[in-house]
Amino acid sequence: MTLSIKKVQETAYLARIAMSEAELTRCHHEIEQIFTLIDQLQAVNTKGITPLAHPQASQQRTVADTVTESDQHEKFQALAPAKQLDYYLVPLVIE
């Protein structure tokens, strides 16, 4: 398949990854090469094959809907790049 640089740029935005022009050009070239590898899958006849999402076919076990963790927000928020009181600080979304 042909993957345009515009498509790579759109995908980078979807993934919220900023890229310079030079980085985008290099990444586009490399991803095109990788897709020549991936495109081998298109030639495989998989009619009637059940997709396998996970090596464990068994059903997920369930747990009781009860609180098992204690409140450790101070410990976790100690890692925050910016915070105020008990809140994470981020730039304004709407001015």
Add this chain to the structure above:
Amino acid sequence: MHFKTLTELKLALHKKEISSHELVSHYLKRIERFNPQLNTFITVTGESALQEAQKADDLRARDPENAPPLLGLPMAHKDLFCTDGVKTSCGSKMLDNFIAPYDATVVTKCRDAGLITLGKTNMDEFAMGSSNENSFYGPVANPWNTEYVPGGSSGGSAAAVAAGLVPVSTGTDTGGSIRQPAALCGITGLKPTYGRVSRYGMTAFASSLDQGGPFGKSAEDVALLLNAMAGFDERDSTSLNVPAEDYTQHLNRSIAGLKIGLPKEYFKNMNAPMQKALDEALKVLEKLGATLVDISLPHADLAIPTYYVLAPAECSSNLSRFDGVRFGYRCENPRDLNDLYLRSRGEGFGTEVKRRILIGTYVLSAGYYEAYYLQAQKTRQLIKQDFDDAFKNVDVIASPTTPTPAFKIGEKVSDPVTMYQCDIYTLALNLAGLPGLSMPAGFIDGLPVGLQLMGHYMQESKLLNIAHQYQCHSDWHSQHPTAME
């Protein structure tokens, strides 16, 4: 002392030939001496290790009967296992400032078994790589020749054991990241059955493929560490609820009568020195009574394309949590929230990680999901069925772990497709969720090569049994790099 196995060191501690404090001090000195040239450790926790060693010696003196099985023995963790109060970087700028607020289950279990952590080892960023050149902290060197890569992504853990900086270490394997560096560094490494080892606190790359496992100089050491690491964990929804095993129990069992399958797809196009090394290793297994059987895994060629759809898809989802808001790297002076996300992720992730996130985002996006992601899930089923069929006729499958020995640092870094071929023999096992082991099987031009043993579900003991019997009749595993003495 530093090239002794964990088993030998355990005995030396038990006989009081050495104290844990002396042992830990010795390894810390070696890390200080060799880490500048090997770059195996991102963080060294020397002070706490010495304190724990003193406690271990006190406990052994006070109550030797109730000492945990691996009391006072040193180890290291790959830097994607969370360690409470200690930096857990995943080899990424994104987490360079991240001090984990809790321990991974593997870390807790190793501590409960008495092991002492000397530090956190270098790795490819978020476990994405086959050469350990994708780390924010720089490449790791192979102890057998420091111009060469140690393999990846658990390259720091493997190189540290090979260089005698720790006797054992932990790694993770999403597409070969334990077995491939074990082969390239001349040590033994095991990727357990998916679900054997808890993933709680093990930073996720591709959740349906990731599995933690042990590195050691010998199969016996790997069995001892797996005893500590494995077991059911309520905190991991994919943890297998099966009874605990003693993986050392069957090490000395005869392997006479076992059928070892040799998949023709894994032996084609092999270079002559690699073929020679593997043939000699297989002859040893034959002499021990195993039968070699030619088999076929007809969809083996689909492993690389299938993996490079599914692993990036899962990675793009898992790594969306790194957004510069709650923890990790945040860009300077973001204009708005979108700019914060875009630049924090653009500046915080390295090239390979960004490339894989983009591939994953693309194959999961509207219009491409069926053609790529769903199709790869179907080819994954075909690959798994190949193994199911093969294990109806053989006990284990043997193959090369890698197509070649280690390559030079920088040789493949600008060509991702060539780099991805390094994992050609290891990826399929992760897609099927099966256990696999790599053990030293010789040298080519002074660089180690590995033989891979693949087993059916929950057959780790069988793999360890075969590897141990092989190691009782060969000495590749007991060789060490003379430059590291």
